[in-house]
Amino acid sequence: MRVLLVEDDENLRFGVAAALRAAGLAVDEAADLPQADEALFVTSYDCAVLDRMLPSGDAAAYVEGLRRAGRQVPVLFLTARDTVADRVEGFSSGGDDYLVKPFAVPELVARVHSLCRRSAVVRPPVHHVGDLEVDTARRQVRRAGVLLTLTGREFAVLEVLATRADQAVARTELIERCWDEMAEPQSNVLEVVVSQLRRKLGEPPLIHTVRGVGYRLAPAGAP
Known part of the structure; x- marks a missing residue:
């Protein structure tokens, strides 16, 4: 399974990527939305993990654009924004899951595995x-x-x-x-x-x- 990780904090990105790889996932990394856009254009991912607030913009608005374009890759938002309104906005924009920082890495890995199993074609478990x-x-x-x-x-x-x-x-x-x-x-x-x-x-x-x-x-x- 292949995952796209979009996070501008280099240390956090390194740690999360290492944990996902240790769990047997292939991980491509991006530091901003333009890099994410390029990666999504050339590669099919089973899941995308995006920091909600990036220097290049709000990932929620970006995902909303992906959904309008018919892109259905499952998305997990990572964010420090933890109000109910923030979570509702994340789901309304097309996000599939929402994890508030700081988070437990094993929980993140479990959530990513769960999203990766989602598919437009139902496969037997x-x-x-x-x-x-x-x-x-x-x-x-x-x-x-x-x-x-x-x-x-x-x-x-x-x-x-x-x-x-x-x-x-x-x-x-x-x-x-x-x-x-x-x-x-x-x-x-x-x-x-x-x-x-x-x-x-x-x-x-x-x-x-x-x-x-x-x-x-x-x-x-x-x-």
């Missing part, structure tokens, strides 16, 4: 591929009923593959969905994570290499 169960709501993975321990990045890659079970998912798409703009597409970060996943998922193998394309999650023995 639990995906089954053979004897593999991927619970996207609880972020749990079981094989043959045994609970597996995955890192945030491993779960992110497996989640994308599970939502597209039996289909070949391009390497470039996996990197775009599971890593941020700091990742080098030509590096072997994806191959390392897939190797770790294969080891943890055990035998018989469920993740298959599609030569020249990427990877496919399919039941053992599938052609």
Whole structure:
């Protein structure tokens, strides 16, 4: 899942981005609304986290413009403005959630995960591929009923593959969905994570290499 974080306070942006990445999310950072606009133009995000008051303007008015243009990316506002009127204004402008500063980082991470699961296309929270169960709501993975321990990045890659079970998912798409703009597409970060996943998922193998394309999650023995 990929998140856009828009925050002009560099220290806060760094801390929040680090927490989201540690939770297995890919994070692109922007310091103002023009940078956010450029990022949203070229990239599809599962969620956007915006500081409400930025030097370049009120993010609520910006989001209202996004909604008028038909952009439906879920939005979480971060703000020091905590009156009822402020919160109502944030939701009225098209915001989906509202978190007042100072906030607990684990709560922010949980709210972002919740927003990322929202989609114009309703997806089942639990995906089954053979004897593999991927619970996207609880972020749990079981094989043959045994609970597996995955890192945030491993779960992110497996989640994308599970939502597209039996289909070949391009390497470039996996990197775009599971890593941020700091990742080098030509590096072997994806191959390392897939190797770790294969080891943890055990035998018989469920993740298959599609030569020249990427990877496919399919039941053992599938052609």
